Amino acid sequence: MARRVGLEVSLACAEAVKLANADVVAAYPITPQTHIVEHLAELVADGHLDAEFIPVESEHSAMSACIGSSAAGARTFTSSASQGLALMHEMLYIASSMRLPIVMAVANRSLSGPISIWNDHSDVMGERDTGWIQYFCENGQEVLDLTLAAFKIAEDPRVLLPVMVNMDGFILTHVIEPIMMPDQAEVDAWLPNYAPQLHLDPAKPISMGMVGVPEVYTEAKRAQLQAINDSYPIILEHWASFAKQFGRDYQPVESYRTEDAEAVFVSMGSLSETIMSAVDEMRAAGQKVGVVRIRLWRPFPVEEFTKAVAKADTLVVIDRNLTFGAPAGPVATEVRALLFSQGIQKYVANFQAGLGGRDVTRDQFKEMLAKAQRAKAAGQDMTCEMVGVKE
Amino acid sequence: MADEGMTSWKSLALGCAMTEPGTARRFNTGDWRSRRRPITDRDKCIKCGLCWIVCPDMAYDPDPKAEGYYTWDSFYCKGCGICIAECPKQAISWLEEKEEDKYGPACGA
Amino acid sequence: MISAAEAIKNYEKITPKNIPLVEPFSRGHRACQGCGEVLALRLVAKAVGQNLIAVSATGCMEIISSPYPQTAWNVPWIHVAFENAAAVASGVEAGRKALIRKGRIADAGAKIVAFAGDGGTADIGMQALSGALERGHDFTYVCLDNEAYMNTGIQRSSSTPYGASTTTSPSGSHSKGQMTWKKNMPMIAAAHNVPYVATASPAWHLDLMNKIRKAVAVPGPAYVHIYSPCPTGWRCGPETSIETARLVVQTRIFPLYEVIDGKFVLTRDIKNPKPVEEYLKMQRRFRHLKPEDIEVIQKRVDADWERLLGFVKATNPEAADKAE
Numbered sequence: 003m004a005r006r007v008g009l010e011v012s013l014a015c016a017e018a019v020k021l022a023n024a025d026v027v028a029a030y031p032i033t034p035q036t037h038i039v040e041h042l043a044e045l046v047a048d049g050h051l052d053a054e055f056i057p058v059e060s061e062h063s064a065m066s067a068c069i070g071s072s073a074a075g076a077r078t079f080t081s082s083a084s085q086g087l088a089l090m091h092e093m094l095y096i097a098s099s100m101r102l103p104i105v106m107a108v109a110n111r112s113l114s115g116p117i118s119i120w121n122d123h124s125d126v127m128g129e130r131d132t133g134w135i136q137y138f139c140e141n142g143q144e145v146l147d148l149t150l151a152a153f154k155i156a157e158d159p160r161v162l163l164p165v166m167v168n169m170d171g172f173i174l175t176h177v178i179e180p181i182m183m184p185d186q187a188e189v190d191a192w193l194p195n196y197a198p199q200l201h202l203d204p205a206k207p208i209s210m211g212m213v214g215v216p217e218v219y220t221e222a223k224r225a226q227l228q229a230i231n232d233s234y235p236i237i238l239e240h241w242a243s244f245a246k247q248f249g250r251d252y253q254p255v256e257s258y259r260t261e262d263a264e265a266v267f268v269s270m271g272s273l274s275e276t277i278m279s280a281v282d283e284m285r286a287a288g289q290k291v292g293v294v295r296i297r298l299w300r301p302f303p304v305e306e307f308t309k310a311v312a313k314a315d316t317l318v319v320i321d322r323n324l325t326f327g328a329p330a331g332p333v334a335t336e337v338r339a340l341l342f343s344q345g346i347q348k349y350v351a352n353f354q355a356g357l358g359g360r361d362v363t364r365d366q367f368k369e370m371l372a373k374a375q376r377a378k379a380a381g382q383d384m385t386c387e388m389v390g391v392k393e
Numbered sequence: 394m395a396d397e398g399m400t401s402w403k404s405l406a407l408g409c410a411m412t413e414p415g416t417a418r419r420f421n422t423g424d425w426r427s428r429r430r431p432i433t434d435r436d437k438c439i440k441c442g443l444c445w446i447v448c449p450d451m452a453y454d455p456d457p458k459a460e461g462y463y464t465w466d467s468f469y470c471k472g473c474g475i476c477i478a479e480c481p482k483q484a485i486s487w488l489e490e491k492e493e494d495k496y497g498p499a500c501g502a
Numbered sequence: 503m504i505s506a507a508e509a510i511k512n513y514e515k516i517t518p519k520n521i522p523l524v525e526p527f528s529r530g531h532r533a534c535q536g537c538g539e540v541l542a543l544r545l546v547a548k549a550v551g552q553n554l555i556a557v558s559a560t561g562c563m564e565i566i567s568s569p570y571p572q573t574a575w576n577v578p579w580i581h582v583a584f585e586n587a588a589a590v591a592s593g594v595e596a597g598r599k600a601l602i603r604k605g606r607i608a609d610a611g612a613k614i615v616a617f618a619g620d621g622g623t624a625d626i627g628m629q630a631l632s633g634a635l636e637r638g639h640d641f642t643y644v645c646l647d648n649e650a651y652m653n654t655g656i657q658r659s660s661s662t663p664y665g666a667s668t669t670t671s672p673s674g675s676h677s678k679g680q681m682t683w684k685k686n687m688p689m690i691a692a693a694h695n696v697p698y699v700a701t702a703s704p705a706w707h708l709d710l711m712n713k714i715r716k717a718v719a720v721p722g723p724a725y726v727h728i729y730s731p732c733p734t735g736w737r738c739g740p741e742t743s744i745e746t747a748r749l750v751v752q753t754r755i756f757p758l759y760e761v762i763d764g765k766f767v768l769t770r771d772i773k774n775p776k777p778v779e780e781y782l783k784m785q786r787r788f789r790h791l792k793p794e795d796i797e798v799i800q801k802r803v804d805a806d807w808e809r810l811l812g813f814v815k816a817t818n819p820e821a822a823d824k825a826e
Contacts, residue, residue, distance in 0.1 A: 025600035028593060052604055054596035059633030063589035066582060066630065070557065070593025073580050075607070076600050078593075096582055101408040162407060195606065200407050202555050202578040202594060204612045207414040209573035211558075211581035214409060218570045221402035222409040228402075399571070409570065417530035417567065417574035425535065446521070446707050447744055449541040451529045469529045473536035473733075474741030 004185050004248075011142040012037030012175045014183075015081070015107050015167075018149035020051040021189045022105075025076035025196075028056035028067035032086040033119045034171035035109040039081055061086035065093035065104075072102035073210055075201035077153060080104065083171055084111035084118075084125045091129065097164045098133030099226055100210060103156030103196065104164040106134075107149055110271065111171040112323070112358045120359020121171040123271065124323035126299075127332045129166070133226060135233055136166040136300040137254075138270045142179030145169045147250055150189065154240045157196045161233045168299075170272040172359065184248055192247045234301045254303035257310045259285060260292030265316035265371060267293040268337060273320060273356055280364035284371070291371060296333070304340050311341075316349045318374050321386075322356045330386035351377065351384035360390060422450060423495055426472035430490040435462060437484035444476040444485060467495060506697035506720040506763045513719040516711045522548050526556075531574035532566040536740025538731030538747055539563060539646045542704045543617065546644055546728070549711035550718055552577060555594060555614045559587035559622030562653040563646060585626035588634035588643055591616035595639045613718040614641040620661035621651040624685045635694035635723045642717040642724040645687060648732035656735040660685040663755075664802070665795055666787045668735075673790035683802065691725035692761040698724040699761040701769075704731075705748035709758065709769060716760075729756045737786035749781040754807045765818040766810070778803055 009017070015038045019027065027046070029039040045051040054071075058064045064080050071078040082090065087108055097104055112118040113125055126136065135155065139145045145167070152165040169175055200208055214222055238254065245251040258278050260266050267277045274295040284291045294310045294317075296303070311317055321331025328335060334352035341348055351374035356362045366389060377384045406412045433444070440461040445453040452470035453463040477485045516522070526547040533540035543563050547554060556579045558564040564581045567574035582590045595614050601607045616634075618627050623645040631643060650668045651657040658671040662680045667673040671680040692699045698720040702710040710728065717724035729750055731743040738746065750756040753776045758769035778800045782788040791799075 025604065026593065026596050028596070052600070054600045056592060056596050056637065058589065058592070059629060059636075063586060063592075063630050063633055066586035066589035067593030067596065069582055070580065070590035070595075071597035071600075072593075073590075074555075074594045074597030074601070076597030078597070092583060093586075099408060100410075100582075200410055200412065202580060203607075204553050204555065204578055204610065206412075207576060207578045208406075209411040209414070209568055209575050209579045210408065211579075212409065212411055212568040212570040212573060213565060215399075215570050217397065217399040218405070218409065221398045221400065221405060224402040225405050225409070411568075411571055411573045413573075415528035415573065415576040417528045417532075417572040420530035420532070420572050422530055422532070442518075442521070446545075447541065447704075449533060449537050449544065449743075450531070451525060451544065455523065466529075471535040473743075474739070475536055475541075475743055478741040479744050 004182055004188065006180055006182050008178050009142070009181050010037060010176065010178050011145050011169065013041045014142050014146040014181050015149050015169065016041035016045060017183065018146045019079050020045050021184060021186060022077065022150055022153045022193060024051070024053050024079045026054045026056065026071040026078045027080065028058050028064045028071065028078070029080045030058050030061045030064045030082070030086060032061070032083050034111055034175050035081045035083045035107070037175065038107055038109065061089040062093060065090035065097060068104045069093065069097050069100065069102055072104050073100070073202050075196065075198040077157070077196040078104045079106070081107040081109065083109040084113055087125045088113060088128060094129055094132035094134060099222070101162040101229065102164060103162055105149065105152040105156055105167065106164065107167045107169060109171040109175045110168055118358040121173050122322045122357045122359065126166070126168050127323050130300065130332065133230060134164045134166045134300065135230070135237065136168065137298045138168045138296070139174065140272055140274050140295065142174065142177070142181050143250065144252070145174060146181055146183070147244065147248065148252065150193070151240055151244050154193050155233070155237050158236055158240065159199055161229070161236050162199060163229055163233055168271065173272045188247060192243070230301050234303070237298065252297060253306070254298035255306040255310045256295045256297060258293045258295065260294060260310060260314065262290055263292035263314050264290045265318060265375065266291065266311055266314040267367065268296065268311070268317055268319040268333065269293060270296045270299060270333065271322065273322065273362060276362060276364060277367055280367040283364060284368060302336060302340070308340065308344060308346065311348070314348070316374060316378060317351070318370055319350060319352045321352060321354045324354055324357070334386065349374070349378045352386040353389050354386065355389035362389065366390060421468055423468045423470050426470060426490065426495055428490060429487045430467070430470060430472060431465065431474065431477050431485045432488040433465065434484045434486070437482045438462060439482055441481060443479055443481060447475050447479050449473065449475065503721050509720045510716045510762065513715050516549065516708055516715065518708070522551060524548060524551055526550065526552055526554055526577045527567070528574040528576050530572065532569065533562070534734045534740070536733045536743050538704055538743035539648050540566065541743065542646055542710065542728045542730050545704065545707055545710050546615070546714050547577070549714040550613050550615060553610065553612050555612050557587050557591040557594060557614065557616045559618035559627060560584035561619035561622050562648070563617055563619070565653055584622050586630045587616040587618040587622060587627060589630040591641045591643070592634045592637065592639045595641050615718070616641060616643045618645060619652070620645060620647040620649060621659045624660045624687050632694065635691060635696050635725065638722050640721055642714070642726065645725070645727045646730045647727060648730040648735060650735050652732050652735045661687065665791050665799055667790060668787070678795060679790065688725065688727045688761070692764070695764065696723040696725060697721070697763055701727045701729070701756065701758055703729045703747045703751050703756060703758060705744050705751065706758065713760065735787070738784050742784060746781070746784055749776065749784065752776045753778045753781045753803065755781060755803050757807065757810055759810065766814040767818060768814055
């Protein structure tokens with residue numbers, strides 16, 4: 003029987019891994035992911051999860067061990083954040099190119115320097131090109147559900163790509179929320195054991211990780227590109243089957259009060275919930291505004307997103323990190339590019355907010371919208387602006 | 394050519410793995426030899442097998458049909474000379490080899 | 503868990519009469535002519551047999567054995583990166599352990615062996631190795647030591663011996679080449695309290711293969727350090743690899759020994775060592791050394807030998823001064 007519990011979101015993430023009956027967890031602690039891996043260690047120590055818990059000596063080794071474990075055919079999980087995610091950077095590319103269905107929870111935290119343990123998206127934005135399926139959670143229930151779903155998506159023989167589940171550090175990971183815990187039997191019925199297509203097996207020797215000579219590298223990457231593109235409908239398929247089994251529906255792009263909106267915010271992660279509250283207040287004051295929340299970041303849901311923003315003529319795109327030397331933040335840059343390539347004209351304003359754990363208030367969102375509307379009226383571009391900087 | 398793909402991307406195995414073991418056996422490393430090859434004097438050979446053991450390229454085979462002698466494989470031998478240096482009876486020596494005679498399967502010791 | 507000594511009691515010893523014919527490593531690989539390292543690799547694979555899962559670090563052995571589509575591996579093999587053979591092997595071991603325990607795969611006793619060069623072991627791979635040894639994974643780590651980063655063009659490593667000229671520690675008017683002493687990896691491995699550590703040379707092929715057999719028989723981590731001559735990098739004739747591998751032991755430069763449950767056991771007691779000069783003069787990487795430099799090396803080699811004997815005496819008093 004599914005049951006409702008008040009649970010710290012980190013623990014919910016670990017519980018999802020337990021429900022998924024992972025075989026191997028190889029992880030290195032880093033704030034604010036620590037409660038996830040500590041709870042997993044506890045679950046293993048108390049016999050609730052039958053898995054090998056490898057307390058590796060660094061994040062680079064964590065992902066290396068995950069690659070080894072997944073290549074051996076085991077259901078594999080890890081978690082990291084910030085510096086740790088950056089440390090395993092080279093391994094992320096290898097995990098995806100080797101088509102290994104590793105699941106990783108990232109407790110988004112800002113990158114040094116200066117060193118900061120608090121939340122923003124600079125860590126995950128550095129991993130955009132790694133070939134991982136990447137999505138963002140907005141609340142604790144999503145953390146549990148989407149971590150669970152990640153295994154099903156990753157291990158689908160039509161996908162076989164690693165999945166990164168993003169959850170804002172502290173803001174999500176360290177809060178206690180009401181969470182519906184699915185029943186183990188229900189999960190077992192929905193999530194079969196991992197059946198690898200290729201793995202290390204003395205009965206069927208294969209060579210993994212050969213030298214990609216110039217005569218094959220391009221084709222190898224083409225095949226990988228096809229894989230992540232092909233994964234898109236399958237991600238949706240599994241989210242739909244999750245909805246059927248567990249009653250909670252997830253879409254790659256979620257729209258809130260956008261039906262007649264003239265302006266919409268565009269955001270990812272927990273900030274989206276704050277924006278929804280701000281939208282409610284603005285709507286109450288008569289403004290026609292909504293918010294489009296991107297849940298699936300890679301592969302980017304171009305069609306769904308374009309549809310979601312179709313009616314609005316103003317987009318206020320929130321980035322939770324800076325891209326030094328580029329004209330605007332990563333989300334805004336991708337949004338502008340996809341609109342431009344489809345010949346769609348819109349006023350796109352970009353705000354960079356919530357860096358290093360700083361709160362972004364409903365009032366600040368209202369100000370951002372007002373600013374964008376004023377600039378638009380005055381015929382000025384709002385290429386990119388940082389929010390809340392003390393001058 | 395380095396500017397052209399060797400095979401269709403659709404025919405690659407998952408993750409560009411090689412699912413057939415030991416495909417290197419098709420590579421003619423014997424082509425690396427230059428002007429000479431080792432040759433065994435079977436009168437001196439005591440069939441100890443050291444040539445087979447110390448060859449980094451496994452160019453000797455314990456051939457059951459060769460009555461305990463070890464047959465040499467022209468297809469793989471790179472001509473390093475370790476067998477010549479290590480044979481306890483100095484039974485192996487260099488023999489001048491013409492370029493065209495390098496090619497082909499094992500031609501015996 | 504049983505001790506290494508217990509596990510080794512019944513290992514299947516290789517003698518001249520039963521050298522395995524199997525070649526888990528295939529012909530047609532791209533190693534240089536006379537490569538001592540690939541010979542060592544071949545013998546290791548032969549000693550383990552077909553029931554082997556190999557994990558390679560980036561390096562000579564990985565590059566020469568896997569230019570797509572030609573793989574020289576007749577057994578399952580994975581290469582991931584340069585510094586993480588031990589971490590990948592840890593993952594393979596843990597994955598299989600979990601799958602076997604949960605009844606999803608059969609336990610056919612496959613042996614996991616990680617292969618790395620001196621670079622991927624003593625330098626960039628040090629951390630992953632230390633972690634894997636400390637965690638006690640059931641695997642064997644083989645360091646194939648050709649004393650420099652050979653694959654990328656003969657650059658120095660912390661395993662490059664004192665006085666050797668490499669491309670990043672070249673001898674010159676202002677330099678005598680590498681001016682630090684070779685990092686003692688077998689001792690570092692032994693300091694991790696692992697059940698089995700050994701050193702081997704391809705000039706003693708039976709000893710090498712048997713040490714590998716013992717290593718894979720021991721439950722928990724085993725570390726085997728194999729001296730691997732590189733004619734290309736050391737600039738000596740390709741036919742000299744075995745001779746070099748013999749001299750390095752006979753001069754006491756590279757002692758052959760085992761550390762079994764922390765007890766040091768000398769494989770070969772070199773009672774009348776050859777002078778180090780005989781070994782050094784065979785390789786052009788030492789050509790620039792003057793007699794006083796060779797004297798320094800001789801003194802250090804002598805001191806290290808005494809120190810090793812000291813370890814044997816301290817940990818294994820009954821076996822002190824005993825050669826197998």
